[in-house]
Amino acid sequence: MEKDYILKVKGITKEFPGVRALDDVSFNIERGTIHALIGENGAGKSTLIKILGGIYHPNSGKIELNGEEREFHSPFEARKGGISLVHQEIKLSDPLTVAENMFLGNLMLKGKQVVDWKGMRRRAQEIVDDLGMDIDVNATVESLTVAKQQVVAIMQAINNNSKILVMDEPSAVLTDRELESMFRIVRQLREQGITIIYISHRLDEVFQLCDNVSVLRDGRHINTLPVADVTKTELINMMVGREMGLEYPKEVGNIGETILEVKNLNRGKYLKDISFKVRSGEVFGISGLVGAGRTELARAILGIDRIDSGEIYVRGKKVHYHTFAQAIDDGLGLIPEDRKLQGLVQMMSVKKNTTLVNLDRVIRRGVIKNTLEDEFSNEYTKKLNVVAPSMETEVQYLSGGNQQKVVIAKWLFQEAEILFLDEPTRGIDVGAKTEIYRLINQMVKEGRTVIMISSEMPEILGMCDRIMVMHEGRKMGELDVADATQEKIMALCV
Amino acid sequence: MSKQAVSLSDRKSYSATLSQVSKDYMSVIGIILLAIIFSIGSYVKNGQQYFMTVSNWKNILLQSSTVAVVALGQSIILLTGNFDLSLGRVVALTSSVGAILMKNVGMAPGLAILIMFAIGILMGSFNGFMTAYVGIPAFIATLGTQYISYGVAKLLTQATPIPNMPESIGWLGRGYALESTIGKIIPICVIIMLAVYIIAQFVTSKTKIGRNIYAVGGSSEAAFFSGINVKRYYFGTFVLAGILATFGGLILMSRLNSVAVTNGQNYEFDAVIGSIVGGISLAGGKGRVIGTMFGCIFLITLFNGFSQLGVDPFVQDVLKGVALVIAITLDVLRNKKRD
Incomplete structure (x- = not known):
């Protein structure tokens, strides 16, 4: 019929x-x-x-x-x-x-x-x-x-x-x-x-x-x-158009000592008495509904927002970053939620975006060395499999997945040790998503620490070692991924 | 698919190179076209060549140098995505103060010049502070500074021109390099113009500060999330523009050998036209500062030619307005993404 x-x-x-x-x-x-x-x-x-x-x-x-x-x-x-x-x-x-x-x-x-x-x-x-x-x-x-x-x-x-x-x-x-x-x-x-x-x-x-x-x-x-x-x-x-393999190709990283510790962090109505520890080489997930204070937590730790009280220890040393730049110098980084607006300068080339956070690496005696910059940006974008017509292409012409890879390249070039990823795969297609997960694996294998904020529960469950759940600025609980289920997280979320 | 991607990249880079070249040298091509048109015009009108002469071109470059030095500050501010309406009047204010100190107070020119720069820095700091730290739109903050500067300049001079500057500063605007050997061929102020532009071009394209200026103008948010202190860059560029405005004003008072409150009038807009014709984008983050120098020369050539052809000065103002609108239209069209 x-x-x-x-x-x-x-x-x-x-x-x-x-x-x-x-x-x-x-x-x-x-x-x-x-x-x-x-x-x-x-x-x-x-x-x-x-x-x-x-x-x-x-x-x-x-x-x-x-x-x-x-x-x-x-x-x-x-x-x-x-x-x-x-x-x-x-x-x-x-x-x-x-x-x-x-x-x-x-x-x-x-x-x-x-x-x-x-x-x-x-x-x-x-x-x-x-x-x-x-x-x-x-x-x-x-x-x-x-x-x-x-x-x-x-x-x-x-x-x-x-x-x-x-x-x-x-x-x-x-x-x-x-x-x-x-x-x-x-x-x-x-x-x-x-x-x-x-x-x-x-x-x-x-x-x-x-x-x-x-x-x-x-x-x-x-x-x-x-x-x-x-x-x-x-x-x-x-x-x-090809066999994909696992959706979440999780591999456990090279886990070491506690690298970041937060004690009783408070900031107005956004963050209330939050404490947690993250070890090097871990993927630490922060789950919760939109507005739970996850992004605010990252911003407070990174010196972007002021905190009212609380202590932050990085590599066992007490720190208090007044600006984001200080946090960056100390080996921290943030892949922000809004890739288009915050992650990249859209009208700048792939090359210039890659080197932007750590220009000093390509500067010799105060002058940017073109050859060095070309070399490095080639190396990092190749490593991350960025598909772009050339290093000089403005990032606005790349797809969302490739843009996100440039953002990651930028922080790898910075050699960030503790990297916050805020909704790293939002709006990215499946193929590129898996590539980003593989990059996360690679980072933790190298002993870097990844703190992943995500609203997608399967991603949190699939990629993290431990999961912290937040609700209305409070920490509601912490789960080992082995014990965590979607239901358990949801129960803590609300 | 891969074939497609390759052809795409080829075409893109080809057209990108083409548009880049045309953007960088649009003003130079413009100057050449104007030269041809005005040479013919001058010949047809006078039966003799007044335009295409060494002395006329020297004149064009002399006039360009002062506005170009001021325009450099405007260009750098435009690169960060801001705008400064006060520059022309800062020229008036700082040169009025300088003239009064040198002529009426009898202060040593060196000290008076230091004070002029201090005032230029002060005005720039005010603009920068209001824009970066208080959060007032640059347009409004600098409009305020424009009125304040002009008002104070009028009060100080009582709107009366002050003639005859000290001889010791005469070389800046009226001196020539190697005068004893080759005569009055190469004006010092033109060399100054070239020097500041070469330095600025180097700094903006080859150093961290320069790269960060482009990043801030391209996206202040992305710059912030790359650890760049965006507010400091806003502030700093306004201060730098204040310094350059003072410097341009100093050369102007030396060249004219007098100071009036009309010194530097409309420089801020001439600077914008020069910048945009030279390839700087009003939206920020794009363009090469060296282009602004050629943009300014283009503008001065245009009006020099009109004068040569005997176009009414009042009509010239109208044409300036037209030039401003055309320049900005070009900028908007240039930035429009093709769907």
Whole structure:
């Protein structure tokens, strides 16, 4: 029997100068399903959804919506045609209210010119109630959490009578609990007959939520099949095009004496009486929900934020860093949460980013030696397997995974002994993730210490030796990885 | 795939080199074009060549030198992603103080010059402190300094020009190198201009301080998370600009052999035009400072040519505004990423 397809992608090809982002991609999407679209960074997912959303135009190929060939020249046309995008970075007007945002570009009118505010608020409230959400339609969008802003974007799409909702990595910015309620909403939309195209890096979500899945690789369509017919390993192999081996290739490091000790650390409402010890060569995990104070803890130890009280010992010596630079000089480092903004100077080259924290290594008599800098940056980026056209390429042109590898290269070049990694694999595709895990192995084998802050529980369980759980600025407990389970950590998290 | 990646990198580096070359030498090409246009213009208008003469080019370089020295400070501030509106008026303030001390108080020029620099450093420190440590946008802080400097300069001089500077500082603006052997060919102030730009180009491209300036301008956050003391760089660049403004003002008062509150007027904007034409980005973190020197020469050549052709000075102001907008438009287009 012929299935009921709402959308057919037929032979879409899209070229950018020097690269073919999509190469003859064809697949179909069934009406009323949640359809996952997966692939590594650079596989062409974003390009494809931008074509669906009317932002890009294909060089060749067609889109068939409800059996009818369609071509969208702007996001507005796509929306009128029934396709709405909920973007990675949500595009809402922050100072406007929830109700106003839901009707943006689609105002309800009394007569020809007068705006029907009352009617809009009522309709907005209906949609909110339908979804069972606790959102004040008169609140400004900027006053909402990121999770709720995302719901507003979804409601905007519902209000536009969208038949297809494209969600680009909605989970990247959500906590586990927020994710649950987002899943509930998405399933509810499916019940209402809306088709959802769901893009995510997290394969677990695909299995929890989606009906079908399409895999893209290097701009080509690899396969489309029901989620029930495939295993996670098979999906990963389709995405990377090779056998992957273990997802968490954990190897125990060269564990030595205590290298970092924190005693009764306090800072305002962020950190309350935190004490712990980390040994050299360990991977020490810090788990907890967003806002538990994990990043704040790293910042306090590294001299970025002032502390109210408490003691920090590095290699048995009491330290008190007043600036981050002092901590760096003492062999500490931080791979920050926001790789794009904090980790790298985007407009600088791979080479210059690599040497930035420890320029002194390439300086002779006050002058930067080009040959030395080339040599070192080549050595480190090769070691980390950074894929870049050249050392002179600005990092903004690299994929997320490669950017993260440059950040790591930078701290290895600094020869940091104690390295804090704050959400090191967020938004990075599976292949690059495993490479980063291998780098962590390598670091601890060399006797370096890794302190990993992560919201992804499997990663914490898979890569750490010991795990500290935090909640609202307090240490809730410490677990050896041998005894730790997801449930035990969750129980301490809340 | 690998084939694709290779061709991609080839093309990218080729176009990158091309755009880099055009950016670095845009102003030089501009100067050459202007020279050709104005030479022809001058000939057509006068039936004789007034533009393409040694003395006119000497004049252009003389005028360029003062604004270029001030513009260097502006360029370095632009590299960190800030902006200084006060530079032109700091020129007026420091030279007014200098003139009064030398002429009315009778202070030794050396001491008076030291005090001038102290005031330049003070104004720069104020700008830097407000911007880096108090957190006021540079635009506003330096606008305040602009008014303060101008106001104090007017108060001190009562808006009356002070003529005839001491002979001992005359060499700075009116002296020539090797005058006894080759005559009045190479002005000392042009050599000074070249010297400060060569030093600045070296420091910004070859030292840690320079690299960190680019990092701060490229992304202050990423610079911070690389252990760079971002605030200190903001502060330091404003102080340096104050010093260079004072220096430029000193050369100007020597060259004009007089001080008026209009000394240095609009230098801050001329400096911005010069910087951007020279390839410095208004958004920070990009461009080579040596380009600014050529950018300034370009600007002065433009107005010298207009004067030669007898364009009304008031119209010239209009054209300056147009030049500013064009320069900034070019910068914006240059930085726009191609989708």
